[in-house]
Amino acid sequence: MDSGRVHETSWPEEYATGRLPLERRVEFESHLVGCSECLDRVEAAERMRTGFQELERRPPAAAPAPPRRRPRPQWATRVVWAVAAAAAVAVAFWSGMQRTRSAEQALATERESLARTEAELARTRAELERARRPPEVTPPGTVRTTGRVPVLALLTTRGGDLPSVTLPASGPVALWVERELPVRFERYHVRVRSGQGTDVFEGDVAPATREALLVALDGSLLPPGQYTLFLEGEGRGGRRVSVAQHPFRTLAAPVR
Numbered sequence: 001m002d003s004g005r006v007h008e009t010s011w012p013e014e015y016a017t018g019r020l021p022l023e024r025r026v027e028f029e030s031h032l033v034g035c036s037e038c039l040d041r042v043e044a045a046e047r048m049r050t051g052f053q054e055l056e057r058r059p060p061a062a063a064p065a066p067p068r069r070r071p072r073p074q075w076a077t078r079v080v081w082a083v084a085a086a087a088a089v090a091v092a093f094w095s096g097m098q099r100t101r102s103a104e105q106a107l108a109t110e111r112e113s114l115a116r117t118e119a120e121l122a123r124t125r126a127e128l129e130r131a132r133r134p135p136e137v138t139p140p141g142t143v144r145t146t147g148r149v150p151v152l153a154l155l156t157t158r159g160g161d162l163p164s165v166t167l168p169a170s171g172p173v174a175l176w177v178e179r180e181l182p183v184r185f186e187r188y189h190v191r192v193r194s195g196q197g198t199d200v201f202e203g204d205v206a207p208a209t210r211e212a213l214l215v216a217l218d219g220s221l222l223p224p225g226q227y228t229l230f231l232e233g234e235g236r237g238g239r240r241v242s243v244a245q246h247p248f249r250t251l252a253a254p255v256r
Contacts, residue, residue, distance in 0.1 A: 012041035154246035175215040185233030195226040
């Protein structure tokens with residue numbers, strides 16, 4: 001709406017007296033929310049109405065007959081609703097800004113946590129590669145290769161894709177399991193179950209870092225297929241509390 005065009009009309013006075021047509025009234029009310037000049041003109045009419053009401057409530061000093069009461073202007077309610085609508089818009093805008101700031105802060109915290117987890121994961125992978133034990137028996141004349149230890153990160157914030165890890169030709173597979181936030185437990189119980197309902201691993205695990213715990217399994221325990229890791233925290237008195245469930249799958253090593 002062109003504000004200058006409205007200022008040159010008598011729409012505010014017609015609106016206050018109820019003479020503004022319906023199609024212009026809706027347009028003017030949307031304009032009134034953001035126009036202080038038109039709002040001042042309407043408020044001036046409102047103050048005039050208030051003065052009339054005070055005169056009506058004041059008893060006459062001396063008159064042969066009581067003065068005739070003026071009916072309440074119908075435009076008063078519309079002005080109140082217009083001002084209330086403007087206040088509601090301001091409150092909604094402020095609330096939206098607060099929610100946006102909170103979401104941005106939560107996203108920044110989540111990114112920092114993910115970055116720390118990735119750094120810990122990289123350090124753990126390097127340590128596993130250094131500490132990976134060679135086979136106990138090496139036939140004479142053969143060449144021994146250590147390769148890389150695959151590490152699968154099981155994070156609570158992971159998206160809908162099922163995480164997967166490619167099995168090594170031989171050796172261990174490491175499962176990097178994120179701890180709950182905030183951290184409540186110092187010891188955990190881990191159970192790995194196959195898609196057929198068979199438990200292939202179960203045991204107590206201590207945290208590897210402040211943010212995750214590490215479960216190292218022989219790759220032969222996880223033939224290609226789907227699995228679920230059940231994570232439980234050990235509470236007071238040894239009572240176990242369910243913390244998370246992480247589905248994942250293993251893939252066969254590529255044929256070379």
